[in-house]
Amino acid sequence: MSNTQTRKADHLRICLEEDVQACRITNGFERYRFTHCCLPELNLSEIDITTTFLGKSLGAPLLISSMTGGTEQAKTINYRLAQIAQIYKLAMGVGSQRIALEKPEVADTFAVRSLAPDILLFANLGAVQLNYTYGLEQCLQVVDFLAADALILHLNPLQECIQSKGDTNFKGILDKINTLCSKISVPVIAKEVGNGISATMAQKLIEAGVSAIDVAGAGGTSWAKVESERAEKPLQRELGRTFADWGIPTAECIVDIRQHYPTIPLIASGGLRNGLEAAKAIALGADIAGLALPFLQAASQSIESLHETVQLLMAEITTVLFCTGNANLRALRRANALQKLA
Numbered sequence: 001m002s003n004t005q006t007r008k009a010d011h012l013r014i015c016l017e018e019d020v021q022a023c024r025i026t027n028g029f030e031r032y033r034f035t036h037c038c039l040p041e042l043n044l045s046e047i048d049i050t051t052t053f054l055g056k057s058l059g060a061p062l063l064i065s066s067m068t069g070g071t072e073q074a075k076t077i078n079y080r081l082a083q084i085a086q087i088y089k090l091a092m093g094v095g096s097q098r099i100a101l102e103k104p105e106v107a108d109t110f111a112v113r114s115l116a117p118d119i120l121l122f123a124n125l126g127a128v129q130l131n132y133t134y135g136l137e138q139c140l141q142v143v144d145f146l147a148a149d150a151l152i153l154h155l156n157p158l159q160e161c162i163q164s165k166g167d168t169n170f171k172g173i174l175d176k177i178n179t180l181c182s183k184i185s186v187p188v189i190a191k192e193v194g195n196g197i198s199a200t201m202a203q204k205l206i207e208a209g210v211s212a213i214d215v216a217g218a219g220g221t222s223w224a225k226v227e228s229e230r231a232e233k234p235l236q237r238e239l240g241r242t243f244a245d246w247g248i249p250t251a252e253c254i255v256d257i258r259q260h261y262p263t264i265p266l267i268a269s270g271g272l273r274n275g276l277e278a279a280k281a282i283a284l285g286a287d288i289a290g291l292a293l294p295f296l297q298a299a300s301q302s303i304e305s306l307h308e309t310v311q312l313l314m315a316e317i318t319t320v321l322f323c324t325g326n327a328n329l330r331a332l333r334r335a336n337a338l339q340k341l342a
Contacts, residue, residue: 001071004099005106007163008070010230012077015293016300020225022194023244027219027271028251029280032338037325047318048328050089053288054150054187054212054265056120059089060314061282061329063290065216065269066093066124066152066191069100075109077299082112084299084306085119088314091288093122093152093191097142098129113147122189123148127155128167130176136183143186150187152214153177158195158247162227162240174208181209192216194223194270196248199256202264212265214290215254218247220271221293251284258285275316282329283338 001009014020051061064081068074078094085092092112100107113121123142125134130153143151160166181188190197190205191214197205202213228240248256250270257266268281269290278289291313298309321327324337 002099002103004102005070007230008068008074008095008099011226012068012071012073012296014226014229015221015296018229020222020229022219022222022271025218025245025247026249027217027277028249029277031251031341032280032284033341034280034283034320034324035337035339036323037337040322040325042322042325042327044318044322046327047321049314049317049321051288051329053091053120056091056149057089058091058120058288060317061288062278062310062313063091063093063267063269063288064295065290065292066122066154067095067292067296069095069097069110070103070106071109077296078109078112079115080299080303080306081295082116082119083303084310086116088310089119090310091120091122092116093290094124094146096124096126096154097145098125100145101134101138101141107145110146120150121146121148122150122152124152124154126167127153127173127177127190128157128160128170130173130180131169131171132167135176136180139180139184143184148186150189150211151184152189152191153180153210154191154193155197156193156223158243159193159223159227162224162231162236162243164230164232164236174204177205177210178208181211187211189214189267191267192270194218194221195246196250196253196270197257198248198253199260202257202261206261206264212267213257214267214269215250215257216290217250217253217270218245219249220273250281254281254284254286275313276320278313279317279320279332280338283332283335285333
């Protein structure tokens, strides 16, 4: 097993077995409360939670966020996730495909398009790799391999600081993102990995040409803690612990970016654990909500567990709409039904 494969296997094991959730920072959604409507004047069976994102129809405003690839366990998880995404018409992102470029023999662990021919599917590479020999050719390669609808460039400076032999040269990345966006034929999504994107950074990314933002804010899985768990050197372990709660809460990212950029396609992820939080994110301005850990935990068990997870998420979102008196997601966004607590 290569170093990259070992790292991927470690990430899965740690996320599933260890407590690597943020402790002293939350996703921020607990600061908001929906105003209950005691007389919704709606039929629950007619509530519509469908939507569109980047031109594709979704059965619910949900993204199976990028997680894994490169190992046999990851292959099983990705294949199960893809099957579920196809059944329920959910969006899906794969984990970083860098390992598939380094070791083509593991590319099949990402090969989900045949299982999910109709879904909104995102390829994925680290933005920092644009400073480490990767460019348009490699980006097109991962997109073409998946027959992906868009490319995620993930931004993970803190994780790289703590990771053993991390790639920490982020100098000049914005210009390279700009060049890539001007040449690639699919939308580019800028995504953090759990530390958030501010409106200031969103402005730079939008001006560079990205088509969508996934805020991936703080309050959920802490990749500083994940890397601390697998660190070999005491300095790295302590560094990860120090920065375990670093970042901008997801709710703050959504409000901040949407206030300044009312039309940019916006994904809320980072610590979302249920459909109520997903609905809050949408009411605050997100177009869709991304979840990782709930899907990872279910996918590691069985396809049946995934069915239960998705059905519960969809029921929770539907219940929010019904109990706020909104027939669909568009109405929810317009309703001003979410109040910030003092």
